[in-house]
Amino acid sequence: MSIVRVDTEAPQVAVQDVQDIAAKSGLKLSDQMATDYVTLVSGLEAVIASLPDDSCVIPIPDLAKYPRSDIHFPTDNDLGGWAAKVTAKCTVPTSNLLGGRTIALKDNIALAGVPCMNGTSMVEWTPKVDATVATRVMDAGGIIVGKAACENACFEGLSATAITGNVHNPWAHGYSAGGSSSGSGRLVGAGLVDMSIGCDQAGSIRIPSASCGIVGLKPTWGMVPYTGIINLDAALDHAGPMTRTVRDCALLLEAIAGPDSWDDRQALLDLDDRRLKFVERVDGIVSKPQSEMLSGIKIGVLQEGFQIDGQDENIVKCVQAAVDKFKALGAEVAPVSIPEHKLAPLVWMSSIGLSCGRQALLGGMEGRKQLYMTDRLALIGSRLTQQQFDALGPGAASLYLNHLWLSEKHGLVHQGKCMNLQKFISDAYDKALKQFDVLVMPTLPHPAPKLPEHRYEEGLLKFTMRTTGMIANTSPFDNSGHPAISIPVGFVPAREDANVRLPAGMQLVGRKYEDVDCLKVAAAWEKAYDWKILQS
Template sequence: MSIVRVDAEAASVAVEDVVDIAAKGGIKLSDQMAADFVTLVSGLEAVIANLPDDSCVMPIPDLSKYPRTDIHVPEDNNLGGWAAKVTAKCTAPTSDLLKGRTIALKDNIAFAGVPCTNGTSMVEWTPKVDATVATRVMDAGGTIVGKAACENACFEGLSASASTGHVHNPWAQGFSAGGSSSGSARLVGTGAVDMSIGCDQAGSIRIPAASCGIVGLKPTWGMVPYTGIINLDAAIDHAGPMTRTVRDCALLLEAIAGPDTWDDRQLLLELDDARLKFVKPVDEIVSKPRSRMLSGIKIGVLQEGFQIDGQDENIVKCVQVAVDKFETLGAEVAPVSIPEHKLASLVWMSSLALPCGRQALLGGMEGRKQLYMTDRLALVGPRLTQQQFDSLGPGAANLYLNHLWFSEKHGPAHQGKCMNLQKFISDAYDKALKEFDILAMPTLPHPAPKLPENGYEEGMLKFAMRTTGMITNTSPFDNSGHPALSIPVGFVPAREDANVKLPAGLQLVARKYSDVDCLKVAAAWEKAYDWKSL
C-alpha cells in the first residue's frame, strides 16, 4: 500500500492497541514492526481526522421544492400495508407523466424526514436524503403518500415478519401478500395507492405481485437507479414498478428509469431516449386488432419452469391456459428447454451468504461506486450485537448465520465459483432469447400460503418451510439481470382451503434492456382477457 503522507509527530496511536489489534487477526508483531506501525497508523488517523465532511455531496432534498407534510405512523395501517404516511410532491415538476397519481415507496427506500425501518427494529434510522426514484416520481408530478411495509430486512417471501406486523393478502385476510415488497403489493391491490415502488433480489417485486393480483416488473439490472435504497447485494439489487395495470407499470418505469451518475450498476448504461420510452410502445400494441397485436412475436414456454418440485397443479393449469391464449393475439408459441434453469436458484442460494450478509446486514459496500448512506452505516458494527440479531426475522437471521458459516468454511473461492456459474446460466437464457422474444412460465409454484397466527414464534425452520421452492422461477433472473414481469392470469384454490381463491401469476422474461417487450406482451394479454373472470 502506497503512503501518501506520514506525520511522525502525530503519534496518537498506542503501541498496545496496535499489538492487540494484530493479535485479534492472528498476527504477532516484532517490537520494531509494532513501533513502525504506530507511526504509519498515526499518520493515517491524522489524515482521516482532517477529511472534509461529505454532506456537501449528499442528495439532500430542497424542501422548498419537494415539501413533505403530515409525517406519521397511521393507527389504521391497512391490515399491515403502511409503515408510515406522508404527503410529498414537487412544486415545479418537470413533466406531468404521473400527474394526479399517488405512489407508495417500499420502506427500504430513503425519503428524508420519514423513518425507514427496512422492516426491522435492528436499527432506528430517519434518512436525510431522498432516493433517486423518489425524486423522479415527484419530478414527474406524482404525489408520494407514504412508506409501504416490507418484510424484515427485506429477506422474506412470506408477509409475516415485518416489524410493523403481518401484511394480509387483499383477496383473503389471513393469507400472505408475498414479500418482501408486501405492503407495496397490498396497497396497490386494495386501491389505497395508484402505484408503488418495490425492490427485488430474489423475487420481492414479482412474488407479492403474483400473490396480490397486480403487475410487478423487475427491470433489467441497472435500468432503474438503486441510489438511496438499502442494499441486499449490489449484484442482484433491482427497484421497479408495482401497479394495477400494465400501462401504469410502463408509466412508472418511464418516470424512474435511466442513469443518475451515482449508481455503478449504471455506469456502462448508454441508452438513447427512445430506449427509455415505455408508454408509447404499449399504447401502440393495444391499439392493433386483437388477432395481430403480437404478430411477429415468438414466445418460448420454459419447460423447466413448469417442473418444480411440489408445484401446485392448479397453478400449472391456470398459467398454461393463459400462455395458450397468446396464439389468439398473433404470437407464435412453442416450448423451449433450458436445463440450466434448474441449477439457477441453487446457485442463487449458495452465492448469497457472503456478499449479502456483508452488504445487507453489516453495511459493507467497499468496492462499489454508489451513494453511501453513512449515517445508517455508523449504526452497525463489524458484527451484529445480540440485540440486533434478535431483532431479525427467520430469513435475515438465517442469512447472517450463513454469512458467518460461509466466511469460516468456504470463503472467496466458493463465491467466485458461484459467480462463474451465474455467467454460465445467464448465457443459456441469452441463447434461448436469440430464438424467442419472450420466455413464459409461472411466477410462483403455488398460491399465497396462509399466514402463521403467531408470526415466526413457530420457529425458523417451520416458518421457512411455508415458502420452500417459492423463488425457483424468480431468483434466476435477479442473478442474470434479465427483465421479468409478473401479470395476474386467474384464480386458483388456496392449498389450505379450497373455498379461498387466490391470484395466479404468469412471468414473462425478455432480453436485457428490452423491458418494453415484457410490457408489450403483457399489455396485449391484459387488453384481450379479464383475468378476474377466467
C-alpha cells in the first residue's frame, strides 16, 4: 500500500488498541509489526482529523425555492396509506409537465425536514437532503403531498409490516395492497393522489401496482437516479412511477428520468433528449386507429412466465385473454421460451443476503460513487444491535440472518457466482428481445392475499410462506435491469373468498433503455379495453 503521508508528530494510538483490533479478527501481530503499525495508523488518524467537513458538497435544498409546510403524522392514515403528510413545491418550476399534480413519495425517499422511517423503527432519521426525484417532481410543477407508507425496511411483499400499520387494498378491505411500495399502491388506487414514486428491487413497484389495479413501471436500471433514496442493493435498486394511467406513467417518468451527476448507476447513460421524451410517443400510438396502434410490433408470450409453481388458474386465464387482445391492435403475437427465466428468481434469492444485507441494513456502500447520507449512516453500526434487529419485520429479519449465514458459510465466491449467473440470464432475455419488441407474462402468480389478523405475530416461517413464489416473474428483471411495466387487465376471485374480486396485472418487459416500448404497448391495450369490466 502506498502511503500519502506519515505524520510522526501525530498523537500516537496505543499499541494495545492495535493488537486488540487485530486479535478480534484472529490475527497476532509481532511486537515489531505492532509498533510500526502504531506509527502508520497514528498518521492515518491525523489525516482523518484534518479532512474538511463534507457539508460543502451535500446538496442541501433551497427552502425558499422549495418550501414545505404542514409536516405531520396524520391521525387518519387512510387504512395505512400514509406515513407522513407535507406540502412541498417549487416556487419557480422549470416546466409545467406535472403542473398541479399531487405526488406521494415512498417513505424511503428523502425529503428534507420530513421523517424518513423506511417502514421501521430500526433507525429514526429526518433527512437534510431532497432525493433527486423529489426535486425533479417539484421542478416540473408537481406538488408533493406526503410520504406513502412502505413495508418494514422495504423488504416485504405483503402489506402487514409497516410501522404505521397494515395497508389495505383499495378494492377489498382486509386484503393486501402488495409491497413494499404498499402505501403508494393504495393511495394511487384509491384516488387520494394523482401519482406516486415507488422503488423496486424484487417487484416492489409492480407487486402493489398489480394488487391495487394501477400502472407501475420499473424503469431500466439507471434510467432514474437513486440519489437520496435508502438503498437495498445498488445492483438492484430502481425508482419509478406508479399511476392510474399509462400516459401519467409516461409523464412522471419523463419528469424524473436522466442522469443527475451523482448516481454511478448512470455513469454510462448517454441518452439524447428524444429518448427521454416518453409522452409524445405514447400519444402518437393511441392517436392511431385501434387496429393499427401496434402494427409492426412483435410481442413474445413468455411461456415460463405462465408456468410458476402454485400459479392461480384464474390469473393465467385473465392474462392470457388480455394477451390475445393484442392481435386486434395489429401486433404480431407468438410464444417464446426462455428456460433461464425459471433460474432467475433462485439466483436472486441466493444472491441478496450478502450484498443486500450489508447495504440495506448496515448502510455499507463501499465502491459506489453516489451521495452518501452520512447522518443516517452514523446511526447504524457494523452489526445490528438486538434492539435494531427486533424492530425488523419477518422479511428484513430473515435477510439479516441470511447475511450472517452466507458471510460465514459461503462468502464472496458464492456472491461472485451469482453475479456471473445474473449476466448469463440477462443475456438470455436480450437474445429473445432481438426477436420481439416486448415480452409479456402475468405480473404476479396469484391475486392479493388476505392480510393476517395479527400482523406478523404468527411467526417468521408462517408469515413468510404467505408470499412464496410471489416474485417469480418480477425479481428476474431487477437482476437483469430490463424495463418492466405492470398494467391492470381484469378482476379475478380472491383465493380465500370467491365473492371478493381483486385486480390482475399483466407485465410487459422491454429492451434496456427502450422503456418507451413498454409504455406504447401498454397504452395501446389500455386505450382499447376497459380492464374494470374484464373478469376471469
